[in-house]
Amino acid sequence: MTGPDSSPDVRVSVEVHHLPAHSTPERRVFAYVIRIENHSDQTWQLLARHWDIVDAGGRETVVDGDGVVGQQPHIAPGGVFVYDSFVTVQDTPGRMGGYYVMQDAWGARARVPIPPFVLEVPGERTLN
Template sequence: MIISSDIKVQVQTRYLEDHVSVEEGKFAFAYRVNIANHGKQPTQLLSRYWLITDGNGKTSEVQGDGVVGKQPTIQPGESFTYTSGAVIETPVGSMQGYYELQNADGERVKAAIDIFSLRVPNIVN
């Protein structure tokens, strides 16, 4: 499977202080993902893989079909945006991964999701 240079992924995160208990050692974050198709043919998102790492180095993996219950087809020049979330046991962590997609020719490709930070505001300079 090849890595696609036509699919660009951008992620924005925010801390959800009202969603879990810091006293219980849980920190919740939302992440908004934009997946843009800069290629010449429609591409369907088939699956996702995430590697989530907390500030202590503890990792968890999440994989499965589609995103938020969907397997969207993204037309050339268009994008798909969704919001999801993650809970970790430290105020700082990171996520990274990839999407597996299939283009109109039936070719399967991966779109890398670069590492991004999960952090409680003002916790790290």
């Protein structure tokens, strides 16, 4: 059984892309694709998400919500759920990470970490 301090064998990977056509110097837009793979032996349902987003200027945004892209998917053993979304930040590079709240068939909940990733514009020089 999974306790509140351990997470199931559910793995999250992220691919992120800057969207220059949708960005301005004051508002950088990034698309990201999330892949959630269930390597455990039981079905998990994604109930909620928590994101911590920080831009280069230190502005922090916290996002909490039910499910992802309007769904609370059930991911069977060996199953994969993929979705895409987008985020905007004022100053780059930014970073983003968080966790999903998952629930098994018996109602036990666990947090599955979302590995932090960087929101950066390719080829942009960063001032220190």
